Amino acid sequence: MFYWPIDDEIRLRLWERQDAFALAELVRAEAGHLGRWLPFATPAYQESDALTYIDRSRRDWAMYVGLELAVTRAPGWDVVGSVGLHTLDRVNRKGELGYWLSERQQGRGIMTRAAAAMVDTAFTIFDLNRLEIRAQPGNSRSRAIPERLGFTQEALLRDDIRHPHGYVDHVVYGLLRKEWAGR
Numbered sequence: 060m061f062y063w064p065i066d067d068e069i070r071l072r073l074w075e076r077q078d079a080f081a082l083a084e085l086v087r088a089e090a091g092h093l094g095r096w097l098p099f100a101t102p103a104y105q106e107s108d109a110l111t112y113i114d115r116s117r118r119d120w121a122m123y124v125g126l127e128l129a130v131t132r133a134p135g136w137d138v139v140g141s142v143g144l145h146t147l148d149r150v151n152r153k154g155e156l157g158y159w160l161s162e163r164q165q166g167r168g169i170m171t172r173a174a175a176a177m178v179d180t181a182f183t184i185f186d187l188n189r190l191e192i193r194a195q196p197g198n199s200r201s202r203a204i205p206e207r208l209g210f211t212q213e214a215l216l217r218d219d220i221r222h223p224h225g226y227v228d229h230v231v232y233g234l235l236r237k238e239w240a241g242r
């Protein structure tokens with residue numbers, strides 16, 4: 060299996076169909092933690108939902124319109140989260156970065172390091188000029204990631220996404236390729 064070592068502790072890799080069972084179990088087990096911010100993460104999440112997601116993520120990579128990767132951690136390289144480039148706009152050379160991490164893996168800098176690697180990928184492999192991260196105003200852990208990586212807080216979008224519990228606002232963070240290169 061191809062994997063991308065970020066450092067001694069973290070590897071990123073493409074999702075595999077055989078991840079579906081474990082992914083579905085993880086999402087269900089962590090629905091309380093993830094579902095607060097991510098609409099897909101409910102206690103009803105099934106292996107078939109995971110398979111649909113995995114197939115789509117592999118198709119997107121094959122078509123070069125996105126890159127959704129599993130985040131794995133030493134020593135066993137179990138999946139602990141996900142990080143992905145999506146909503147790519149080739150004409151304007153921009154896209155969005157999204158992520159989630161298992162609750163018990165928080166607080167170690169895993170996602171900040173994985174996200175930094177994906178920012179590099181966005182500006183090199185995907186040749187983007189602009190990258191966005193969107194987070195709900197109350198999601199301080201998520202907002203801390205673009206803030207650590209030097210993104211600029213640019214806007215507040217009202218009722219941006221429809222969650223099971225209603226519409227939610229999003230803070231938009233933006234980073235330009237020249238800012239990343241000059242950091």
Ligand SMILES: CC(C)(COP(=O)(O)OP(=O)(O)OC[C@H]1O[C@@H](n2cnc3c(N)ncnc32)[C@H](O)[C@@H]1OP(=O)(O)O)[C@@H](O)C(=O)NCCC(=O)NCCS
Binds near residue numbers: 207
């Ligand atoms: C958003 C989310 C991935 C952030 O996880 P996180 O663990 O806080 O982020 P990181 O893995 O980057 O870890 C940062 C923490 O590790 C610490 N840390 C340790 N080593 C570090 C390092 N080398 N680099 C950066 N931070 C480091 C930081 O100080 C920070 O700790 P703090 O929370 O006490 O300030 C996680 O909370 C999550 O999945 N939430 C639910 C889903 C979600 O909200 N997704 C995003 C939707 S927009």
